[in-house]
Amino acid sequence: MTLLLHQLRFEQRTFWRSKEAAVFIFIFPLLLYALLGSVYDGEIDGEPAVDVLLAGLFGYGAMNTAFGGLAIMLVGRRELGILKRLRSTPLPPETYLGALLLSTLVIFALQSVALLALGVFAFDASAPENPLGFAGAIVLGVASFAGLGLAAAALIRSAEGVSAVVNVITLPMAFVSGAFGPTSSYPEFLQAIAEVLPLTYFLDLTNGVYLDGDSLFADPKALAIVVAWGVAGVAVALRRFTWVPRER
Amino acid sequence: MPAAIVAKDVRKSYGGVEALRGVSFDVAEGEVFGLLGPNGAGKTTTVEILEGYRHRDAGEVSVLGHDPGDSPRSLRERIGVVLQQSELTPLLTVREIHRQFAGYYASPRDVDDVIELVGLTEKRDERVKTLSGGQKRRLDLGVALVGDPDLVFLDEPTTGFDPAARRSAWELIRSLRSFGKTILLTTHYLDEAQQLADRVAVIRAGEIVSLGTPAELIGEARTTEIRFRRDGELVVRETDDPTRDLHELTSAALAGGWSLEQIEVRRPTLEDVYLELVGDEGASA
Numbered sequence: 001m002t003l004l005l006h007q008l009r010f011e012q013r014t015f016w017r018s019k020e021a022a023v024f025i026f027i028f029p030l031l032l033y034a035l036l037g038s039v040y041d042g043e044i045d046g047e048p049a050v051d052v053l054l055a056g057l058f059g060y061g062a063m064n065t066a067f068g069g070l071a072i073m074l075v076g077r078r079e080l081g082i083l084k085r086l087r088s089t090p091l092p093p094e095t096y097l098g099a100l101l102l103s104t105l106v107i108f109a110l111q112s113v114a115l116l117a118l119g120v121f122a123f124d125a126s127a128p129e130n131p132l133g134f135a136g137a138i139v140l141g142v143a144s145f146a147g148l149g150l151a152a153a154a155l156i157r158s159a160e161g162v163s164a165v166v167n168v169i170t171l172p173m174a175f176v177s178g179a180f181g182p183t184s185s186y187p188e189f190l191q192a193i194a195e196v197l198p199l200t201y202f203l204d205l206t207n208g209v210y211l212d213g214d215s216l217f218a219d220p221k222a223l224a225i226v227v228a229w230g231v232a233g234v235a236v237a238l239r240r241f242t243w244v245p246r247e248r
Numbered sequence: 249m250p251a252a253i254v255a256k257d258v259r260k261s262y263g264g265v266e267a268l269r270g271v272s273f274d275v276a277e278g279e280v281f282g283l284l285g286p287n288g289a290g291k292t293t294t295v296e297i298l299e300g301y302r303h304r305d306a307g308e309v310s311v312l313g314h315d316p317g318d319s320p321r322s323l324r325e326r327i328g329v330v331l332q333q334s335e336l337t338p339l340l341t342v343r344e345i346h347r348q349f350a351g352y353y354a355s356p357r358d359v360d361d362v363i364e365l366v367g368l369t370e371k372r373d374e375r376v377k378t379l380s381g382g383q384k385r386r387l388d389l390g391v392a393l394v395g396d397p398d399l400v401f402l403d404e405p406t407t408g409f410d411p412a413a414r415r416s417a418w419e420l421i422r423s424l425r426s427f428g429k430t431i432l433l434t435t436h437y438l439d440e441a442q443q444l445a446d447r448v449a450v451i452r453a454g455e456i457v458s459l460g461t462p463a464e465l466i467g468e469a470r471t472t473e474i475r476f477r478r479d480g481e482l483v484v485r486e487t488d489d490p491t492r493d494l495h496e497l498t499s500a501a502l503a504g505g506w507s508l509e510q511i512e513v514r515r516p517t518l519e520d521v522y523l524e525l526v527g528d529e530g531a532s533a
Contacts, residue, residue, distance in 0.1 A: 006351040010340065017339040081334030088299055088329040089395070090321050091352040244301065245333075 062141030129213030144230030282445030
């Protein structure tokens with residue numbers, strides 16, 4: 001436990017000192033919300049647009065922070081030999097991963113609060129209808145997308161390419177799944193693709209707790225799909241993840 | 249003295265290519281042991297099997313009484329590792345990195361003492377990314393020592409150093425030895441092995457071709473060489489009995505009225521021995 005907190009402290013320090021991480025991971029979803037919130041007005045599907053967008057950007061933020069952030073960080077550390085070096089210290093791997101997940105959770109929780117504050121104060125958005133469910137969604141989102149982030153880190157082979165790969169996955173997924181606005185006018189094939197994406201179902205859950213005051217467990221199918229994606233990610237990571245850089 | 253490392257007939261192949269073909273050696277506690285060989289000879293493979301990074305295909309290995317193949321935490325607690333290539337978090341300071349690693353060990357050394365030992369006190373509050381190559385290498389060493397290990401692995405610790413930096417690194421490694429640390433060092437620099445190691449194993453194409461103290465390696469190798477020119481032509485004579493041979497040569501020359509031009513009697517250096525052992529591969533190292 002002491003070791004976990006020790007490692008968490010250094011993870012947090014490293015994250016907040018990195019300008020790339022602070023901008024790409026922390027600021028970017030806030031920036032998108034500020035932009036979209038200024039463009040859309042009125043209502044979307046009978047709800048205030050700023051609320052719908054807030055719930056959407058919250059989903060995007062979970063994916064961006066946990067999936068994108070973890071994948072980029074782990075591939076970078078692996079290829080630099082940082083992970084390899086850690087592997088010969090007494091720090092247990094599970095403690096290291098636990099600290100990374102906790103650190104990601106702290107970052108995303110702060111981001112969620114910042115997003116809410118931006119919405120409430122700048123755009124007159126509403127507070128979550130179900131605050132406890134909203135908090136639960138933070139944890140669920142980090143856990144599931146972190147599982148996928150570990151899988152991506154295991155499969156992506158180059159430190160140079162990882163940011164590009166992550167963006168090619170996350171930005172279209174956010175668009176297709178409806179994080180940036182309603183998808184009802186999208187062509188059918190895009191909607192069909194959205195049917196299998198984890199973010200689509202995570203957005204169902206965030207919309208539920210934020211807009212409608214539903215319980216996090218109100219849509220068991222969506223919940224099960226989000227969890228299943230996370231578990232699948234962990235399974236891939238367990239089979240394929242390595243601590244040492246590729247042979248050069 | 250008890251052995252810190254025992255390796256018996258260790259074998260390792262990568263995709264059908266034999267990287268190690270039965271490597272055996274022991275390292276005693278408190279000894280500085282050098283693995284010397286050209287690039288690709290199997291030095292890093294050997295060390296990384298001992299560190300627990302790679303799994304051997306066959307053979308027996310014991311490191312401080314543990315099988316490193318399982319990489320048990322109790323073993324990781326007692327070893328310090330300087331990898332051939334690895335980096336540390338660029339955004340943390342020298343002191344923060346040392347504190348981070350110190351936190352992983354049950355009884356670490358004082359962080360500031362270690363920083364002093366590796367000569368980075370002036371850089372203590374600088375971020376890792378601002379350090380020069382040589383300073384980063386000293387940081388690697390500091391981080392390897394902060395857990396107060398009994399056994400230190402140094403994989404080519406001075407590759408890429410200028411001569412002054414290499415000498416100061418040698419001083420540092422000698423001071424480690426005076427603390428009673430066991431050190432396994434790989435290098436492709438002969439002078440480094442000769443300067444630092446109590447015993448040296450020369451490894452070539454996955455096999456140890458010679459093992460002993462630097463003096464023994466020279467001693468067991470070739471005989472003495474007598475070189476001279478006669479009528480401008482180089483004559484090289486190798487002999488086990490230089491006293492008698494010299495006497496015969498000089499007597500013959502005096503009697504015949506000719507001279508032994510540019511006569512030279514030399515014992516082989518470690519470099520001659522090494523080049524002979526590793527053959528052409530050594531020339532590029």
